Structures are given as structure tokens and as C-alpha cells.
Amino acid sequence: MSWLTRLNRGETRIDFIKWWRRGLILSAVLIVISLGSLFTRGLNLGIDFKGGVSYEVSMSNPSVSAARTALDGVGEGQAKIQIVGTDILRVQTAESTPEHTAEVRQTLGQVAGTDASNVSVSSVGASWGGDITRSAIRALIFFFIAILIYLSIRLELRMAIAAIVAVLHDVLISVGVYSVFQFEVTPGTVIAFLTILGYSIYDTIVVDDKIKENERLVGLSGRMTYSQMTSLSMNQVLLRSLNTTVVSLLPVISLLVVGAGIMGAVTLEEFSIALTVGLTVGAYSSIFVAAPVLVFLKERQAKFRAIRERLASQGVAVDRPAPVPSASDEDTPDAANAATEVSSARTATGVIPPRPRKKTRKR
Amino acid sequence: MRRLRGYGSLVAVVVIAAGALLYTLVAGNKPLLGLDLQGGVSVVLKPKEAVDNATIDQAIAIIRQRIDALGVAEPEITRQGDNILIQIPGVKDKDRALDLVGQTAEMQFRPVLANIAVDPTATTTTTTTAAPTDQTTIAGETTTTTVASTTTTTAALVGGLPEGVCRTGLDAEQINKDGQAILPQCKSGVLVASYSVGPTALTGSSLDTARATLGDNGWTVNPVFKDGADGIGAFNSVAATCYAKATTCPTGQLAIVLDGRVLSAPMINQASFQADLIEISGNFTEREAKDLATALKYGALPVEFEMQQAQIVSATLGRDALHAGLIAGLVGLIAVALYMIAFYRVLGGLAVLKLAIEGALLWSVISWLGTNNGLALTLAGITGIIVSIGVSLDSNVVYYEHLKEDIVNGRSIRSATDHSFVSAFSTIVKADVASLIGAALLWWLTVGPVRGFAFYLGLSTALDLLTSWAYMRPVVRLATRSRLVGRSSLLGLPPEKVQERSRRERSTEGASR
Numbered sequence: 001m002s003w004l005t006r007l008n009r010g011e012t013r014i015d016f017i018k019w020w021r022r023g024l025i026l027s028a029v030l031i032v033i034s035l036g037s038l039f040t041r042g043l044n045l046g047i048d049f050k051g052g053v054s055y056e057v058s059m060s061n062p063s064v065s066a067a068r069t070a071l072d073g074v075g076e077g078q079a080k081i082q083i084v085g086t087d088i089l090r091v092q093t094a095e096s097t098p099e100h101t102a103e104v105r106q107t108l109g110q111v112a113g114t115d116a117s118n119v120s121v122s123s124v125g126a127s128w129g130g131d132i133t134r135s136a137i138r139a140l141i142f143f144f145i146a147i148l149i150y151l152s153i154r155l156e157l158r159m160a161i162a163a164i165v166a167v168l169h170d171v172l173i174s175v176g177v178y179s180v181f182q183f184e185v186t187p188g189t190v191i192a193f194l195t196i197l198g199y200s201i202y203d204t205i206v207v208d209d210k211i212k213e214n215e216r217l218v219g220l221s222g223r224m225t226y227s228q229m230t231s232l233s234m235n236q237v238l239l240r241s242l243n244t245t246v247v248s249l250l251p252v253i254s255l256l257v258v259g260a261g262i263m264g265a266v267t268l269e270e271f272s273i274a275l276t277v278g279l280t281v282g283a284y285s286s287i288f289v290a291a292p293v294l295v296f297l298k299e300r301q302a303k304f305r306a307i308r309e310r311l312a313s314q315g316v317a318v319d320r321p322a323p324v325p326s327a328s329d330e331d332t333p334d335a336a337n338a339a340t341e342v343s344s345a346r347t348a349t350g351v352i353p354p355r356p357r358k359k360t361r362k363r
Numbered sequence: 364m365r366r367l368r369g370y371g372s373l374v375a376v377v378v379i380a381a382g383a384l385l386y387t388l389v390a391g392n393k394p395l396l397g398l399d400l401q402g403g404v405s406v407v408l409k410p411k412e413a414v415d416n417a418t419i420d421q422a423i424a425i426i427r428q429r430i431d432a433l434g435v436a437e438p439e440i441t442r443q444g445d446n447i448l449i450q451i452p453g454v455k456d457k458d459r460a461l462d463l464v465g466q467t468a469e470m471q472f473r474p475v476l477a478n479i480a481v482d483p484t485a486t487t488t489t490t491t492t493a494a495p496t497d498q499t500t501i502a503g504e505t506t507t508t509t510v511a512s513t514t515t516t517t518a519a520l521v522g523g524l525p526e527g528v529c530r531t532g533l534d535a536e537q538i539n540k541d542g543q544a545i546l547p548q549c550k551s552g553v554l555v556a557s558y559s560v561g562p563t564a565l566t567g568s569s570l571d572t573a574r575a576t577l578g579d580n581g582w583t584v585n586p587v588f589k590d591g592a593d594g595i596g597a598f599n600s601v602a603a604t605c606y607a608k609a610t611t612c613p614t615g616q617l618a619i620v621l622d623g624r625v626l627s628a629p630m631i632n633q634a635s636f637q638a639d640l641i642e643i644s645g646n647f648t649e650r651e652a653k654d655l656a657t658a659l660k661y662g663a664l665p666v667e668f669e670m671q672q673a674q675i676v677s678a679t680l681g682r683d684a685l686h687a688g689l690i691a692g693l694v695g696l697i698a699v700a701l702y703m704i705a706f707y708r709v710l711g712g713l714a715v716l717k718l719a720i721e722g723a724l725l726w727s728v729i730s731w732l733g734t735n736n737g738l739a740l741t742l743a744g745i746t747g748i749i750v751s752i753g754v755s756l757d758s759n760v761v762y763y764e765h766l767k768e769d770i771v772n773g774r775s776i777r778s779a780t781d782h783s784f785v786s787a788f789s790t791i792v793k794a795d796v797a798s799l800i801g802a803a804l805l806w807w808l809t810v811g812p813v814r815g816f817a818f819y820l821g822l823s824t825a826l827d828l829l830t831s832w833a834y835m836r837p838v839v840r841l842a843t844r845s846r847l848v849g850r851s852s853l854l855g856l857p858p859e860k861v862q863e864r865s866r867r868e869r870s871t872e873g874a875s876r
Contacts, residue, residue, distance in 0.1 A: 248757060
């Protein structure tokens with residue numbers, strides 16, 4: 001079977017236990033870089049957080065130097081001037097009086113060769129940004145608590161904890177990316193980050209559901225440790241996770257490339273960069289962060305530790321993908337045979353009627 | 364009949380979606396575009412000191428009045444915690460709107476030094492304001508000032524008031540609260556009289572409340588002053604000077620001024636008054652009396668505000684943003700539809716149809732809310748909707764992958780359809796509820812554009828839950844049992860395992876339905 005077919009059937013044989021170690025190293029490196037950048041360079045905060053006045057006007061051949069010369073005349077030579085997209089001139093200054101703002105607006109209108117009323121102005125008092133930040137952080141904390149409770153009820157506490165760790169990881173790295181590349185942080189960015197939280201939890205739930213389904217494999221004949229079962233589950237759920245990611249990413253990438261890149265809508269750019277980064281990291285973290293953290297927590301549980309020790313003493317290789325009974329061969333599990341053919345662990349075949357147990361558990 | 368059971372929800376949801384869309388088209392409902400897409404003015408005001416709810420509500424009522432005077436349709440004025448968010452989309456004179464909103468008006472009581480008649484024959488040479496449509500003579504208060512004649516254009520005035528003063532108002536310098544000024548009296552945006560007034564004798568803070576009452580002689584307005592030297596005492600001292608027609612108040616009239624405009628300038632008929640027995644009479648209509656009472660009662664903003672954030676969005680930038688958002692959304696939609704169809708064939712096509720149904724329902728809800736509730740669709744909202752495309756298709760992916768897995772394990776396509784839906788839906792519910800919790804928290808706890816986004820994300824997630832249950836299960840069932848497309852290759856599913864399948868069918872035929 002080609003690799004693609006195996007992926008399609010959920011029968012890939014990737015050794016996730018090995019890859020988790022590599023993944024965790026990668027994550028650790030990324031987090032260190034993010035934290036480092038945050039503490040040294042900090043974030044490039046937009047005026048909504050710092051306070052100030054921002055002007056935007058669309059102009060056929062935007063020129064920073066022409067704008068600067070004109071602004072010099074009104075005492076704003078030090079303003080931050082940028083060209084966004086292909087034809088939008090954006091100027092940011094410190095807070096100013098309404099009269100001065102009107103003056104700058106007039107000047108920019110002249111530079112752009114249009115009426116002052118076509119210049120968009122946004123002026124923000126410094127405390128507004130503080131309000132937004134505070135409310136966003138508050139929402140974040142409540143969100144974590146609510147999700148912790150919800151997931152603990154529907155799945156289990158350790159899975160909830162692992163999910164939250166994955167989400168924190170995502171947020172940290174996404175913020176780090178913004179710091180490293182000095183993208184501007186606006187309320188749009190905050191919205192995007194909060195979306196990422198939701199998405200990351202979604203992906204983690206998809207993966208956790210599969211793990212829960214397979215959990216009985218660890219207890220039943222005690223054939224594999226929790227880690228091995230999780231690795232197996234990852235293989236089975238890989239395509240599902242990949243597809244949900246692709247399907248979520250495509251619209252967002254379109255927003256970025258078409259909306260912001262080709263059509264030059266600036267606000268879209270703010271959202272879509274954060275969303276793209278966050279969704280990608282979110283997909284990665286469900287498999288490479290949430291799962292290993294869960295495994296770490298579970299293997300500490302007495303029950304699973306006992307199974308692991310027992311299997312190790314029996315000579316089964318506990319740190320590599322486990323052999324699994326093949327689907328059609330329920331009565332005579334054959335470790336040697338199964339080692340060459342890892343198929344789905346579920347044994348719903350002709351000899352066994354649908355498992356009612358699974359239904360009641362899910363409900 | 365048994366075969367048709369379970370398809371009821373499918374029919375229902377398709378009918379509802381189509382019906383909703385039709386209704387939207389027929390009723391002419393359209394989404395209300397937010398400021399960043401339409402252009403307009405947005406301001407956030409924060410009270411300078413801590414205030415209670417009643418005060419904020421009062422302030423909102425006054426600001427609304429002021430903005431209504433601009434003649435814009437439906438400004439959106441909402442509270443966000445202690446802040447007031449004012450959004451005036453589509454307003455043409457943006458700078459004026461901004462000025463108007465932020466002013467902390469003061470109500471002033473000022474002695475009238477002279478009445479300046481309006482000369483109806485004098486005309487302006489430049490453009491004038493539009494004439495009001497009702498041209499009835501406005502009977503002035505007969506006990507008070509000169510009767511105002513109708514004017515259909517703004518007249519050049521003696522006294523140097525600027526043209527169109529009723530529309531633009533006066534600035535603080537012209538109002539000159541501690542000295543003399545010339546102030547207009549406007550009715551429905553038309554200048555009817557102007558007065559030369561002296562310095563402010565007392566302000567609105569001396570007023571307790573005001574009422575409009577219907578008496579034997581028609582409608583009157585009764586202001587009630589507060590007790591004490593600051594209230595009725597101050598009023599009485601200026602009343603005395605006016606009654607005596609002293610030099611500071613030669614006409615004997617006291618002008619009631621708000622936002623630099625004279626609301627009324629009644630003649631003082633007594634030397635002193637009791638706090639609650641003051642009556643302003645004239646030929647007031649009920650409307651005029653009530654308006655004056657409201658103005659007296661609420662006239663000044665009860666607390667001073669500072670402008671936290673002000674935005675003027677130009678209409679062109681807004682339009683560009685809208686176009687970009689829509690086109691990007693469309694491209695994303697097409698890309699993702701192609702991907703689903705390539706991967707899941709007919710099932711992928713059904714997933715795209717699910718999107719269409721959700722889209723129809725979403726559009727109808729947004730349009731209805733936009734037209735009837737003033738809920739605005741901002742760029743953040745559009746982003747939320749585009750993100751929800753992914754949310755909706757994710758549900759399909761979860762289900763289809765479950766299906767594939769069951770088939771690979773040996774189930775027949777038919778029995779897998781029902782069996783895997785149960786566990787797939789469980790996953791979908793968990794994940795969608797988590798999303799909804801997030802959206803609800805976001806909505807409840809945040810301010811500004813984040814709220815709009817949270818609402819649209821929450822709405823789309825809820826619709827996804829609905830259509831996953833009502834549409835996805837029956838339609839996939841329909842597809843797998845259909846002779847036309849029921850083959851695994853067309854459905855994008857792996858081939859069934861034949862031997863197990865026949866064994867399975869025989870032993871579990873009854874149970875799988």
C-alpha cells in the first residue's frame with residue numbers, strides 16, 4: 001500500500017513516540033525564541049493600544065518622502081509614515097488636539113490630491129488600549145476556566161489540562177511570531193488570537209476523542225502502554241486532523257493573499273496573519289503538544305504505570321509503536337504476525353455486533 | 364413510510380433555509396454595514412468621574428437628541444460598561460458630528476439685553492440651507508418675545524450671526540458664557556429670532572426638574588428649581604433684576620439657552636418665585652411644551668465626558684475593505700469547495716451544499732437583524748463568517764473520516780452511515796460547544812469590534828450544530844442508499860470488504876436500522 005493510501009485508511013505507521021521528542025524540542029526552541037523576542041524587542045503595538053492618531057488615505061502613487069515634507073510643514077515631521085498595500089498612505093502621530101488633527105488631515109488630503117474628507121482618521125486616548133487589553137485578558141482567563149470545566153466533564157481532567165497546555169503554547173508562539181517579525185498588534189490581532197484558541201481546542205478534541213475510543217486497548221489485554229496507544233491513535237486520526245486544518249486554513253489564506261495582498265485591504269491583513277500563524281501552530285500542537293502532555297500525565301497514573309512495567313518485564317518493546325491485533329483476527333492475537341501489519345484497533349467485524357458500550361459512554 | 368422517517372428534518376431544514384432567503388429578498392432586508400465598511404463617525408466617550416446607571420442613560424438620551432438634530436438615520440448609541448459608544452454611519456458632515464457629540468452642553472439662564480428682529484426680506488447671496496417642509500407660522504410666546512415670522516431661507520441677520528447658524532451652532536467663544544453674546548433661536552433648524560444676552564446668571568445645575576402641564580390657558584412649562592441659594596435663590600435674584608427692568612436686564616426677559624441656542628426667552632412677571640410655582644406660558648403646542656420641559660430637565664449632560672477614541676472612516680476606504688473582504692471570501696470558498704469535492708467526491712459536494720444552507724440561514728438572520736435591530740456587520744464580522752466556513756466543513760470531515768474508518772473495519776456503507784454518525788456527532792457537539800463557550804465569553808466580556816466578531820462566530824457555530832444534525836445525517840444516508848451515487852468510489856469512500864459485509868448484513872441487518 002502506498003503511503004497515501006495508508007494515510008487515507010488511517011493505517012500509517014508513524015512512530016509518534018519518537019517524533020514527540022523531536023516535536024517537544026522544536027516547541028521548546030520556538031517558545032524560548034518567542035519569550036526572548038518579547039522581552040527584548042517587545043510587540044509593535046498599534047495606536048489602539050498606545051494612543052495616538054492614525055490617518056489613512058488612498059493615493060495613486062503614494063510617496064513617503066512627499067508626505068514627510070508636507071507633514072514637516074505642520075510640525076509632524078517625526079510621524080510614522082508607511083505605505084500599506086499598493087495605494088494606501090498611513091500616518092501615525094502622537095495624540096493631538098482636534099484642531100491640529102484637522103490640520104494634518106487637510107495636509108494629507110493635499111498630498112493625496114483629494115478632499116480632506118477622504119482621509120480616515122482614528123484617534124485614540126492612551127487608556128482605551130488599556131481597556132481593550134484588560135478585557136481581552138479577562139476573557140482569556142474565563143475562557144480557560146470554562147473550557148477546563150467543560151472538557152473535564154465531557155472527556156477527563158488530564159485531557160483538559162493537556163488541551164489548555166497546548167492552547168497556551170499556541171498563544172505564546174503566535175505572539176512570539178508577532179514580536180519577531182514586528183507585525184502591528186491591533187484589536188484585529190486580538191480577535192484573531194481569541195479565534196485561534198477556539199480552533200486549537202477543536203482540533204485537540206478531535207484527537208482526544210480518538211484516544212478515548214482506543215483507551216480500552218491499554219487495559220483489555222494489556223498489550224500496549226498508554227503511550228503506544230496514543231501513538232496509534234495519532235496515526236488513525238492523522239488524516240482527520242490534517243483535513244480539518246486544510247479546510248480551516250484555505251479561507252484564511254485566501255483572506256491573506258487575496259484580501260490583503262492582492263486587494264490591499266489593510267484590516268484584513270491584521271486578522272489573517274494572526275489567524276494563519278495561529279491555525280498552523282494550533283494544528284501542530286494538537287498532535288505534538290497536547291498528545292505528549294497527556295501521555296506524560298497518564299503514564300504517571302498508577303494504573304498505567306503498572307501496565308507499562310508489566311509489559312516491559314514481558315520483554316515487549318514499550319518505547320516503539322505497538323503491535324496490534326488485526327481487524328479480522330480477534331480470537332487469536334498473534335504478536336509476531338501483527339507486527340508487520342498495523343491495522344485499525346477497532347474490532348467491529350462480523351463476529352461481534354455493534355458495541356452498545358461505546359454509545360452509552362459517549363452519551 | 365419507514366423509509367421516509369428521518370428525512371423529515373432534511374426537508375424541514377431545506378424548506379426553512381429557502382423560505383428564509385425568499386423572505387429576506389421579498390422584505391428587502393439587507394445587512395446593515397458597520398462603520399468600517401460604510402464610512403462614518405465612531406466615538407467612545409468615557410465619563411470623567413464615576414457615575415451611576417441613571418446618569419449614563421440620561422446622557423445617552425441627550426446625545427441621541429443632539430445627533431437626531433443632524434438628521435442622520437439611526438445612530439447607534441450603546442453602553443459598554445461605563446463608556447458610551449456612538450456610531451454614526453453614513454453621516455456626511457463628519458467633523459460636525461464629532462463636535463456635536465463631545466460637547467458638554469450647559470444650560471444657561473441669561474438676561475436678555477435686546478431682541479433682534481429677523482428681517483424676512485433680506486436674503487443671502489450664497490447657498491442657503493434647505494428650507495423646512497412645514498411653513499406654518501410659529502406663534503411665539505405672547506407673554507415673552509416678539510413673534511417670529513416664518514423664514515424659508517436663512518436670512519442675513521443684524522448682529523452678525525453666521526449663516527446657517529441653526530445648523531452649525533456656535534462655538535464657545537461666540538457663546539461667551541460670562542459676557543455678552545448674540546444668540547439665535549431656532550425652530551426645526553430654522554432661525555426665528557435672535558437675542559443679545561448678558562452673562563450667565565445661573566446654569567442648569569440649579570434646576571431640579573421640569574414638567575409640561577395642560578392648564579386652562581393651554582400648555583405651560585413648569586421648571587422646578589432646587590432649594591437654596593444655588594437653586595431658587597439664584598433664580599430669584601436674577602428674576603428680581605428682570606422684573607425691575609434693571610440695566611442688566613432691560614427687556615425683563617430671561618433667556619433659557621442650551622448649546623448656544625435660545626430655547627425660550629420668557630418675560631418675568633413677578634419679583635420672586637417659589638421653587639415649584641414657576642410657570643412659563645405662551646401659545647405652546649403640546650409638542651413645544653414637552654420639548655422645552657425635556658430640554659430643561661435633561662438639557663445639560665449630567666457629567667463631563669472625555670473622548671477616548673474617535674474614528675472617522677472615509678466611505679471610499681470602507682467600500683474598498685468591503686470589496687476585498689467579499690472577494691477574498693469568495694475565493695476561499697471556491698478553493699475549499701474544490702478541495703472537498705476532490706477528496707470526498709459526492710460527499711464533498713453534499714458538504715458544500717450544507718455550507719449553502721448555512722449561508723442562506725446566516726444571510727437571512729443577519730439581514731433581519733440589520734434591518735430591524737440595527738446590528739451592524741463590520742469587517743470583523745465578515746472575518747468571523749469566513750472563519751466559520753472552516754468550522755462547518757470540519758464537521759463534515761469528522762463525520763466522513765469516521766465513515767471511512769468504519770468501512771475499513773468491515774462495516775457496510777449503509778450501516779456505517781448511521782453508526783459512525785453517532786460518535787462523529789458526539790465529537791462535533793463537544794467541539795462546537797467549546798467554540799460557543801468561547802464566543803459567548805468573548806461577547807460578554809469585551810468591547811468594540813471583538814464583540815461583533817464573537818456574535819457572528821457564535822451564530823455560525825450554532826447554525827453548524829443545527830445543520831449537522833438536521834441535514835448532514837439524512838442527506839448522507841440518502842446518498843449512500845441511492846442507486847445513482849451509492850457506490851463507494853463516487854462517494855469518496857474506501858471499498859467495502861465483501862465477505863465480512865455479507866456476514867455482517869445477515870447477522871445485524873435489523874440492528875443497523
